[in-house]
Amino acid sequence: MIKLKGVTKQFGTTRALDNFSLEVREGLVYGLIGPNGAGKTTAMNILATLLLPDAGTALVNGRDVVQDPQVVRGLIGYMPDFFGVYDGLRSAEYLEFFAAAYGVPAAKRSRLIKDLLELVNLPDKGEVYVDALSRGMKQRLSLARCLVHDPRVLILDEPASGLDPRARAELKEIIRQLKHMGKTILISSHILPELAEMCDEVAIIEHGRLVTCGPVDQITRSAKGARQLKVSVAEPVPDLAGFLNQQPGVSSPWVEGLIVQFFYQGDQSQQARLLQTLVSNGWPVIEFSEVRRNLEEVFMAITGEEGLPNGGN
Amino acid sequence: MAEINPVLLKELRQRFRRGKTAWLLALYLFTIGGFVLAFIYLNWQSAPGYYQPNRSLEIFITLSVAQLFLLAFVAPGLTASVISGERERQTLNVLLTTRLSTWSIVWSKLVASTAFVVVLMIATLPLYSIVFLYGGIAPGQVPGVFGFYLLTMFLFASLGIVCSAFFQRTGVSTLTTYGLVFALTGGTGFLAAFLTEVGRINRPETLVNPGFLNWVVEFLQQTNPVFVLLKILAAEDGIQTGVSLGLPYWANYTIFCLGLGLLLLFWSSRLLLPQPRGRFFRLADKRSHGDGFSG
Structure with missing residues (x-):
């Protein structure tokens, strides 16, 4: 149209x-x-x-x-x-x-x-x-x-x-x-x-x-080609972020209590292999999921956090 | 039945609903009426007890010239904001996305603005009856003067509209319009007198082209509203150049006002189009859409 x-x-x-x-x-x-x-x-x-x-x-x-x-x-x-x-x-x-x-x-x-x-x-x-x-x-x-x-x-x-x-x-x-x-x-x-x-x-x-x-879902998922994943663990594991950072496709991990979040570039089978690696290495994983980012976060990420758009003037 | 142009209808609704319109009309009549009555009073004071019929002619001339100057004051004021005002209120873009052509918008704005000036002129007709009360005026002179007013108003209004389409700000547009109207009423008259003086002081053989100079002076005085009005009133013959422009003075003035006015209106309508055509159109294109882009 x-x-x-x-x-x-x-x-x-x-x-x-x-x-x-x-x-x-x-x-x-x-x-x-x-x-x-x-x-x-x-x-x-x-x-x-x-x-x-x-x-x-x-x-x-x-x-x-x-x-x-x-x-x-x-x-x-x-x-x-x-x-x-x-x-x-x-x-x-x-x-x-x-x-x-x-x-x-x-x-x-x-x-x-x-x-x-x-x-x-x-x-x-x-x-x-x-x-x-x-x-x-x-x-x-x-x-x-x-x-x-x-x-x-x-x-x-x-x-x-x-x-x-x-x-x-x-x-x-x-x-x-x-x-x-x-x-x-x-x-x-x-x-x-x-x-x-x-x-x-x-x-x-x-x-x-x-x-x-x-589509909005697709945009929020694929911003900058990296999805945001999170791993919840049963007990504090200070070395997990360092371990994740060494895995292929993982970037910028950060720890928030018992949760580690990171950006991941890879398809779903690679994502499954990453989970297998974590479990087989003895990390006490209780949740492994994708973080659904909202449009505002995606916009900030894509535009280099230059500020919210308020166009028109 | 043909429908009235929507812009014209809207403009008339808006204009005649405002309290300002009634006040302006009252002020106009008060000024013109006061002028005439003051003139009669002063004449009466200078020669009490009787009234000379030839004074009617003087009143008629005074009234007509005063009305011309008030027209020169009112017409630009009413038209110099018609487009720039839409732009400042940010309503112009919406108007331009309708199916109305830019020519139709410009023409309707002109008619709506001048309709009020026509109302002003009609409202002054009773004042002219004072003149007829004492005789001394040929009946044909009044329609002649009103025809002159219509033509002059059309030209002044067109000047106002082109300025309002060209300039983004109403203040600039209004000042420029008044400047141009002043140049047209006073400036060309002074220029004609100046050129005549140049021709008189210098011997003809020292001038590059004395015939051309006379032609310019004749053209200037036949297109100058004050000269033309005085000629209609048979009060002034103007500068004698011995040059003929081929048509009677009133025909030349009619062609000048209608031709230039239509040309200015056409230019105004082009200024509203997004398509830039030439330098002036490009300039206006940038201006008419603010700073160009905003988001």
């Missing part, structure tokens, strides 16, 4: 995107993760027809964003990271304005606006002025605005930015509903645990380049 191939975009001396490629299949919720200035917003702006790539191609449902911007605009709903307020417009008028701007027939708008306001849990806010809404409500109204022309793809740039936990939970629920409606959603966020919950797949981007992408 979304395809970026070898996209490069330069601003002055800064290369925002460098031969960036990405593919998002239909119906997926796809997360874009990266630190500040990684190129997330640039990639999204290119897909939203707001920027031209210097090189490469960007396609939405097979339509080139440069060749067919009008068609692409009908296919996408774009939500920027900041909700711009129109003074003196009511929520329903705000949605009506965008429905008209997308060419939705006038006869259908009233029903559509009512449905959209219900979808985003603002059924009684139609007559309220937009600038009087809370930030969370504005974000949900902005999401409703993205949907006025029933787009197949949603591009959401930091939709949860600045929201309190309750508002984030509400937004997450709406995104879940949109996924069930069959929308393809490209989303960037700096709240990685939530992104991990929401997304089917994620891509990590840094310095305008794709670092890794794939």
